Amino acid sequence: MEGERESFLPEFISGDFDSIRPEVKEYYAIKGCEIISTPDQDHTDFTKCLELLQKKIEEKDLQVDVIVTLGGLGGRFDQIMASVNTLFQAMCITSVPIIIIQEESLIYLLQPGKHKMHVATGMEGDWCGLIPVGQSCNHVTTTGLKWNLTNNMLGFGTLVSTSNTYDGSGVVTVETDHPLLWTMAIKN
């Protein structure tokens, strides 16, 4: 945001600060952004940031439909996986749904149960998928996809749904017995 930084001031910046440049930290501190150190090495900066965000949501008594996260799906492979893990940990941090977006990819963790997604908003790209990241999902049923599942098992080494797409109905439903990662293309 060089040249227009003042129009893009975050409410807070948090982390263990091993990445933020000193002049950047100073700039935002001077501009009144809260700088919150979260040194705990057992959790990622992202996870700790969500905890703080949830606290502020509660303090301000805000109604929040979704937390949109930009970044996290590219670069170091271990950190991509850490982003996915944060979505699992988020179940215990906040009840607000969290989506992660980077470039043309979006991911969202579907909890066990039934889900309905509207996929004809004009923001959707061509592809989508269902990734059983943490464990196999033994009973997955979908509608609205080109290749639907009917009480199928999804699991690494068995079946992972990638390069899937939509059937044109504009609605996708997913029923799963275990947490299942939904991923889709978005027009950025």
Next chain:
Amino acid sequence: MRGKLKYCLVVLNQPLDKCVRHLWSKALLRACADGGANRLYDTMEGERESFLPEFISGDFDSIRPEVKEYYAIKGCEIISTPDQDHTDFTKCLELLQKKIEEKDLQVDVIVTLGGLGGRFDQIMASVNTLFQAMCITSVPIIIIQEESLIYLLQPGKHKMHVATGMEGDWCGLIPVGQSCNHVTTTGLKWNLTNNMLGFGTLVSTSNTYDGSGVVTVETDHPLLWTMAIKN
């Protein structure tokens, strides 16, 4: 790939890392999966004839027509694998294994370039191919892109030498697919001692080495090892 390591090379459809130049000539076999051929063609402009793969395979929905024609004219085998139930990468490995057997080659490792960036579903598909590879070939497969490497550790004990000079700072153990209930490591800064690794519970990321130069990992289920490499 120092010394006498015998390896094959697979190029996937992602920006091609410079290390391909060092890896190409000593590879026993080289293959491109579909759009991987575009990457090779574009990256090697001016010296394409020195970088001709043994074969290019895929459903060919990504390879550009002029690229396909170029390599066909140059004598590279062009093999259509239209099966939509498996990815181009998986099918390429099947063909590679066939050729390894036909030529009775001794291969220590299959090095795959690409697969860890871009579309998230395709990153996950690359990981899934490592699981499927257990039934395709007994040759270990590593996937490399930019500074990341991944390798699927089968249940059992593993020993890795991590002081070759090619290692970067970080490493991790990712229980993709299922929790690993009993994981024990040595040689890491944060070791595991009969711990459980699982998404939502514990995933080892941003780990590093203790300086001993050797990492051992014992696991009861397939466990994805990932590390930084100097590219």
